[in-house]
Amino acid sequence: MEGVDHLASERSRAQFDVEEMKVVWAGSRHALEVSDRISRLVASDPAFRKDNRTSLSRKELFKNTLRKTAHAWKRITELRLSEEEASRLRFYVDEPAFTDLHWGMFIPAIKGQGTEEQLQKWLPLAYKMQIIGCYAQTELGHGSNVQGLETTATFDPQTDEFIIHSPTLTSSKWWPGGLGKVSTHAVIYARLIIDGKDYGVNGFIVQLRSMDDHLPLPGITVGDIGMKFGSGAYNTMDNGVLRFDHVRIPRDQMLMRVSQVTREGKFVQSNVPRQLVYGTMVYVRQTIVADASCALSRAVCIATRYSAVRRQFGSQNGGVETQVIDYKTQQSRLFPLLASAYAFRFVGEWLKWLYTDVTQRLQANDFSTLPEAHACTAGLKSLTTSATADGIEECRKLCGGHGYLCSSGLPELFAVYVPACTYEGDNIVLLLQVARFLMKTVSQLGSGKKPVGTTAYMGRVDQLMQCHCAVQRAEDWLKPSVILEAFEARSARMSVACAQNLTNFANPEEGFLELSADLTEAAVAHCQLIVVSKFIEKLKQDIPGKGVKEQLEILCNIYALFLLHKHLGDFLKTGCISPKQASLANDQLRSLYSQARPNAIALVDAFDYTDHFLGSVLGRYDGNVYPKLYEEAWKDPLNDSVVPDGYQEYIRPMLKQQLRNARL
Numbered sequence: 001m002e003g004v005d006h007l008a009s010e011r012s013r014a015q016f017d018v019e020e021m022k023v024v025w026a027g028s029r030h031a032l033e034v035s036d037r038i039s040r041l042v043a044s045d046p047a048f049r050k051d052n053r054t055s056l057s058r059k060e061l062f063k064n065t066l067r068k069t070a071h072a073w074k075r076i077t078e079l080r081l082s083e084e085e086a087s088r089l090r091f092y093v094d095e096p097a098f099t100d101l102h103w104g105m106f107i108p109a110i111k112g113q114g115t116e117e118q119l120q121k122w123l124p125l126a127y128k129m130q131i132i133g134c135y136a137q138t139e140l141g142h143g144s145n146v147q148g149l150e151t152t153a154t155f156d157p158q159t160d161e162f163i164i165h166s167p168t169l170t171s172s173k174w175w176p177g178g179l180g181k182v183s184t185h186a187v188i189y190a191r192l193i194i195d196g197k198d199y200g201v202n203g204f205i206v207q208l209r210s211m212d213d214h215l216p217l218p219g220i221t222v223g224d225i226g227m228k229f230g231s232g233a234y235n236t237m238d239n240g241v242l243r244f245d246h247v248r249i250p251r252d253q254m255l256m257r258v259s260q261v262t263r264e265g266k267f268v269q270s271n272v273p274r275q276l277v278y279g280t281m282v283y284v285r286q287t288i289v290a291d292a293s294c295a296l297s298r299a300v301c302i303a304t305r306y307s308a309v310r311r312q313f314g315s316q317n318g319g320v321e322t323q324v325i326d327y328k329t330q331q332s333r334l335f336p337l338l339a340s341a342y343a344f345r346f347v348g349e350w351l352k353w354l355y356t357d358v359t360q361r362l363q364a365n366d367f368s369t370l371p372e373a374h375a376c377t378a379g380l381k382s383l384t385t386s387a388t389a390d391g392i393e394e395c396r397k398l399c400g401g402h403g404y405l406c407s408s409g410l411p412e413l414f415a416v417y418v419p420a421c422t423y424e425g426d427n428i429v430l431l432l433q434v435a436r437f438l439m440k441t442v443s444q445l446g447s448g449k450k451p452v453g454t455t456a457y458m459g460r461v462d463q464l465m466q467c468h469c470a471v472q473r474a475e476d477w478l479k480p481s482v483i484l485e486a487f488e489a490r491s492a493r494m495s496v497a498c499a500q501n502l503t504n505f506a507n508p509e510e511g512f513l514e515l516s517a518d519l520t521e522a523a524v525a526h527c528q529l530i531v532v533s534k535f536i537e538k539l540k541q542d543i544p545g546k547g548v549k550e551q552l553e554i555l556c557n558i559y560a561l562f563l564l565h566k567h568l569g570d571f572l573k574t575g576c577i578s579p580k581q582a583s584l585a586n587d588q589l590r591s592l593y594s595q596a597r598p599n600a601i602a603l604v605d606a607f608d609y610t611d612h613f614l615g616s617v618l619g620r621y622d623g624n625v626y627p628k629l630y631e632e633a634w635k636d637p638l639n640d641s642v643v644p645d646g647y648q649e650y651i652r653p654m655l656k657q658q659l660r661n662a663r664l
């Protein structure tokens, strides 16, 4: 029935103030106001319609995205939206586009690695979109191994230029979003060669296309790399291929904050660490963590609402059947994902703070926290994107057969999201970076250098190697100190075990390769500890609103105990907890699910997603699922005609043949 809230009774069961929870989710009252206003602006604009994406051809899809990005830019300028509002608008338009890379990587790369003069020259053009840029680092032959990139930038002292060249097929730039068909400029990464000497990979601003007719400039070959996973989905993006044939650019287009090349061709290294060339990746990884909470919460919102609408079995005396959300198995799959969405939100907030802090320190030439920022952004990007990709797929299964329909919104969400496990650093490669950081930390423990920040707990390694979990009753698992100690002990013991195993190898690098699977597990344990501890820290803050803090406490405990249950092998093997304590944790988890149950719908309402953004018949706010599913099916282009195209050509002759055979 139209206009009826089928989930009203669920909403009335909530034991907390949903409006206040919305503020917590958004980060502040101001952020909620902006987010809410902009999401409704997008939802009410027919130009941002997105329900037809899966039936468009690639060309139509791409043109449609160009139209939407142009319309979005028009609205941003007409309404004089602030940077925050404009970024929310792009978020709610919900379509991967070249603008993501222009605003999300091209501009940050120039900001992070350019000199003051370079910022003055390029940023105003980029901010007004008078140039459109992308981030061209990855090549056909190398993505993870940035030091293995082959594109060259050779300094020519005669003309005061760099000659950008792709010497091999594998040196072709491959993957950059926005490159294939749109970008006029790129920040490209190439090996700096001066007088035959290789100075490693640096960033350069290169114009790719003419500003008059958009044709590639001489020496440049550029195009799209082809269809990607899923229909619609990430195919709105023109991921591209790019080759250079001795393309000349002025010397001042090398991004020179980290290193400089003088007019005489002298290479000068600033006093900033070389790793700052990788700075844009640190920035983007941090944004990806916040983004994971958005993608996961979206899938969870759909699965939770649908699980409250869907009924199967359990009817007594002709009464209504059981809502599938009341099955403990459904709860044990769904509620940890709900809790993870909140956990990732808060760790994302914290990571943003860490990133801002490291940026301020870098400006003051304090580079001491850079390794930790790198390890945290790499590790948390890996942890949250892997969990989110798996979580979206789990939500699809939680919705049964209907979850497989595009109208559920889940297939497209999954297809758009999964590459997050690969881009901005393959998740395993990133965990290995965390593992290196942890092994370094352990190796320095006796040296008097006290571990700080997220590894401070390693400073108590002697105690953590010996401690015994104090849990005697299931309720003991609700104490934050108990949870923290278990996670710290597990992480410290796994790292120390790896460090000890490494000493069995004469060559540490060989040892690292041999033990890399164990090392990634130690890295995961450390990253999970960070997420759990930041959730617990969040709960120490003053959180207003009836019942809001209590709900967050329930979610925090679900998140931690679910992880404990999932990684029980780690906790038992390292002797951090006993089998009896593991079983008490499981009892507590079941009880927490029961406490979360009456609040589940309100907890997903707190994400404040419009039906337009969710793009899901199953996740509709009003829960009016069945009539809308039915309606949606009839909109499929296949149903445009009752008898399908191809009947005369293929079906009819086959049927006639069968008839003839039968008569024989």
Ligand SMILES: CC/C=C\C/C=C\C/C=C\C/C=C\C=C\C(=O)SCCNC(=O)CCNC(=O)[C@H](O)C(C)(C)COP(=O)(O)OP(=O)(O)OC[C@H]1O[C@@H](n2cnc3c(N)ncnc32)[C@H](O)[C@@H]1OP(=O)(O)O
Pocket (backbone or CB within 6 Å): 100, 101, 103, 104, 105, 135, 137, 138, 143, 144, 145, 146, 147, 177, 275, 276, 278, 279, 281, 282, 284, 287, 288, 291, 370, 371, 374, 422, 423, 424, 425, 426, 429, 430, 433, 436
């Ligand atoms: C509105 C939208 C906004 C934004 C976009 C949002 C979402 C994304 C949407 C869509 C996707 C779009 C774009 C995707 C873009 C890309 O994918 S860009 C390409 C990204 N590529 C990678 O991530 C490559 C991964 N590889 C690496 O990062 C590195 O090569 C490496 C794995 C770290 C290894 O490097 P290397 O071999 O050179 O280094 P090591 O020898 O291992 O280490 C040397 C020391 O340096 C330290 N280090 C390494 N990286 C960093 C860093 N980034 N910052 C600081 N320090 C770093 C490392 O720890 C070593 O330190 P040491 O041990 O003390 O010596």
Ligand SMILES: Cc1cc2nc3c(=O)[nH]c(=O)nc-3n(C[C@H](O)[C@H](O)[C@H](O)COP(=O)(O)OP(=O)(O)OC[C@H]3O[C@@H](n4cnc5c(N)ncnc54)[C@H](O)[C@@H]3O)c2cc1C
Pocket (backbone or CB within 6 Å): 101, 135, 136, 137, 138, 141, 142, 143, 144, 145, 174, 175, 176, 177, 234, 239, 419, 422, 423, 424, 425, 426, 427, 428, 429, 432
């Ligand atoms: C949708 C999408 C958008 C992208 N956008 C951009 C962009 O805008 N700009 C850009 O420059 N790039 C972009 N990329 C490229 C992306 O950053 C790389 O694909 C990514 O960094 C992974 O590198 P790779 O492809 O070389 O993977 P590989 O490193 O070849 O990975 C293959 C396998 O090898 C494993 N492996 C690799 N190295 C190791 C190791 N040392 N130890 C153990 N295992 C290892 C990996 O775990 C993986 O299983 C994009 C990619 C995608 C999918």
